[in-house]
Amino acid sequence: MDKYITTPIDSSKVVGLKAGDYVYLSGKIYTARDAAHKRMFEALQQNKELPFDMTNQVIYYLGPTPAREGQVIGSAGPTTSSRMDKYTPTLLDLGLKGMIGKGKRNEDVIASMVRNKAVYFAAVGGAGALLSKCIKSSKVIAYEDLGTEAIRELWVENLPVIVVIDSNGNNFYELQMNSINS
Amino acid sequence: MRIVHTNAITKAIKEMCIEANLHLTEDVTNRLKKASLMENSDLGKKILGQLKENLEIAQKDLIPICQDTGMAVVFISIGQDVHLEGDYLETAINEGIRQGYEEGYLRKSVVNDPLLRENTKDNTPGIIHYSIIPGEDIEITVAPKGFGSENMSRVVMLKPSDGEEGIKKAVLETVKLAGPNACPPMVIGVGIGGTFEKCAILAKKALTRNLEESSKEEHIKRLEQELLKEINQTGIGPGGLGGNTTALGVNIEIYPTHIAGLPLAINICCHVNRHVKRVL
Numbered sequence: 360m361d362k363y364i365t366t367p368i369d370s371s372k373v374v375g376l377k378a379g380d381y382v383y384l385s386g387k388i389y390t391a392r393d394a395a396h397k398r399m400f401e402a403l404q405q406n407k408e409l410p411f412d413m414t415n416q417v418i419y420y421l422g423p424t425p426a427r428e429g430q431v432i433g434s435a436g437p438t439t440s441s442r443m444d445k446y447t448p449t450l451l452d453l454g455l456k457g458m459i460g461k462g463k464r465n466e467d468v469i470a471s472m473v474r475n476k477a478v479y480f481a482a483v484g485g486a487g488a489l490l491s492k493c494i495k496s497s498k499v500i501a502y503e504d505l506g507t508e509a510i511r512e513l514w515v516e517n518l519p520v521i522v523v524i525d526s527n528g529n530n531f532y533e534l535q536m537n538s539i540n541s
Numbered sequence: 542m543r544i545v546h547t548n549a550i551t552k553a554i555k556e557m558c559i560e561a562n563l564h565l566t567e568d569v570t571n572r573l574k575k576a577s578l579m580e581n582s583d584l585g586k587k588i589l590g591q592l593k594e595n596l597e598i599a600q601k602d603l604i605p606i607c608q609d610t611g612m613a614v615v616f617i618s619i620g621q622d623v624h625l626e627g628d629y630l631e632t633a634i635n636e637g638i639r640q641g642y643e644e645g646y647l648r649k650s651v652v653n654d655p656l657l658r659e660n661t662k663d664n665t666p667g668i669i670h671y672s673i674i675p676g677e678d679i680e681i682t683v684a685p686k687g688f689g690s691e692n693m694s695r696v697v698m699l700k701p702s703d704g705e706e707g708i709k710k711a712v713l714e715t716v717k718l719a720g721p722n723a724c725p726p727m728v729i730g731v732g733i734g735g736t737f738e739k740c741a742i743l744a745k746k747a748l749t750r751n752l753e754e755s756s757k758e759e760h761i762k763r764l765e766q767e768l769l770k771e772i773n774q775t776g777i778g779p780g781g782l783g784g785n786t787t788a789l790g791v792n793i794e795i796y797p798t799h800i801a802g803l804p805l806a807i808n809i810c811c812h813v814n815r816h817v818k819r820v821l
Contacts, residue, residue: 381584394658424605424648433646434599434608439689439722461689462722462781483588483780484689484724485813487608489595506660507648519591521584521782523721532721535783539776 363517367415368456370476376522378529382480383517388459390421392438394508395501396446403449410501410510414454419482421459422507423491432497432513434487437461440479444468451475459520463532473528480520493518543677545821546626547633550617550679553819554637557683558613559645561815562605565596568752569728569814572789576726576779585784589726592779592812603646607813610647611685613638613667614745620676631669639663650688670742679821682749690727690809693719696741699803708733708805709768715807716772716788721781724811727788728752729772732806735796744808747792749816756793765791789814 360379364372366386376382389411391399399409420440424433440460447458448471456477461484464472472479482490493515501510523531573596577589599606615634619625627633642649642664651665652658674680695715699707712731719727732743755762768791778784789812798804 421608422648422650423608424610425646427603427646430602430604433648434605434610436608438609439692441722461724463720481721481780481782483591483595484721485607485811486591486595488599488602488604488606489591491604492598506662507650508660521780532781535778536776539783 366417368417368478369415370456373456373476373478373526376478376525378522378525378531378534380522382520382522384417384480384520385516385518386514388417388419388513388515390419390423390511390513392420392422392508393442394505395510396443398502400446400449409453411512412454413450415456416454417457417459418450418455419459419513424487432491432494435491435494436487437482437484440464447471451477464524469524469528469530472524472526476526478522478526479524481523482518482520490518542622542624543620544624544626545679547628547630549821550630550681551633551637551640553681553821554615554634554683555641555644557681557817557819558638558641558647558685561683561685561817562610562645562647563599563603565606565813566751566816569789569812570596572752573726573812576786576789580779580784580786582778582784584782585779585786588779588782589786605647607687607811608648609650609687609689610642611687611815612651613664614684614686615667616670616682616684616746616749618672618674618680620678621673622677623679634669635665635667638665638667680818681821682816682818684745684749684816687811687813690719690723690811693723694744694806694808696737696804696806698737699805701801701803703803705764707803708764709771711805712768712807713771713775715809717775717777719809720777723809724813725777725781725788726779726786726812728810728812728814729768729788729791730808730810731791731793732808733793733795733804734798735804736798737804739796740804740806741808743794743796744806747794748808748810748814750792750794752790752792758795761793761795765793
């Protein structure tokens with residue numbers, strides 16, 4: 360089912376999203392991938408503040424290519440989410456409500472998503488040029504020294520994503536495979 | 542004897558890094574087109590349509606096809622009747638990568654030490670495979686390799702008794718484990734034989750072979766076709782969201798091996814199977 364969702368997303372919005380829904384996402388989202396997650400995790404261990412408040416926010420696992428003159432951002436597709444699994448339950452406990460990436464998540468992440476009412480979206484891997492067209496503004500807000508892995512605040516319009524794991528823990532990858540194998 | 546200045550190699554590598562990241566070769570785009578006609582899932586069809594549109598935008602607006610512009614893998618074969626002048630060859634190749642990734646607005650994804658992980662900020666060093674060939678030509682292939690799929694690749698040391706069935710089982714297992722992580726539809730490079738490291742290089746090399754060119758060995762050609770069919774029956778589909786397009790092709794390269802072994806490497810690549818070849 361096609362849905363149009365605007366960020367931030369609170370629990371009431373999240374519970375309405377079901378595994379397999381095709382969603383056009385708009386509003387403010389943040390990028391963070393491997394090195395940024397590690398750094399945020401270390402900040403928390405040292406009781407330091409995070410670069411942004413996680414409450415009802417969405418993180419896009421993205422490390423874009425540099426923008427050419429006149430472009431908002433370069434190629435901007437999702438990276439493999441499972442590399443962030445180690446850090447994700449902690450961020451969900453802090454109020455993170457949505458993640459955009461590609462591929463599988465582990466059981467700890469799924470359990471934490473159900474507990475915290477969060478949603479996991481997949482964007483199409485390998486379609487970074489197409490996805491970049493949905494990004495209307497981009498600015499680095501933290502960890503600039505990490506280059507492509509810096510944390511960026513993005514404004515997106517109708518970014519096409521699919522609900523892969525919903526807040527009840529239903530997993531669209533598995534549902535699809537089961538229906539094919541049955 | 543032919544004299545070649547390494548500046549020519551630097552220039553070629555630079556151009557090839559940029560070209561590879563903005564245009565896919567015709568063999569891969571043809572397979573994508575064919576797949577979208579054969580795909581049985583509506584969502585799968587939609588995703589294949591987006592991949593096709595993505596390629597058009599990349600070419601028109603000079604945006605890399607994928608944000609993971611990869612680690613630059615370079616195969617360079619140098620005729621033994623060539624004399625190189627100028628910088629040390631490795632320096633010249635890495636300079637080409639450095640210039641290509643900067644001038645082409647490509648992502649710098651290489652870290653200097655696998656544990657300390659500080660970005661080198663110019664995507665060097667590349668991974669370079671040298672060989673010496675007869676004659677006066679220099680053949681170069683640049684194949685930027687993304688790590689979403691690279692991470693899902695494997696080397697398996699099979700027993701001779703495992704044979705063809707063992708190979709099929711291991712390849713299918715690897716593909717299923719990769720699933721949505723490796724950005725399907727994938728291209729599968731397989732190396733069989735040699736030693737532990739040789740089969741891995743063969744698998745990488747297999748990814749750079751034109752998808753329309755089957756193996757010259759009849760039994761390997763059959764294995765390529767059977768594996769492709771079986772991989773497409775797993776149901777993983779485009780984006781891992783279900784369908785009958787899980788792979789666009791399977792290329793296998795073989796090499797003689799030891800009486801006691803059957804080394805097997807499976808190098809998974811996403812549909813962004815970049816490989817540009819030039820002869821200097």
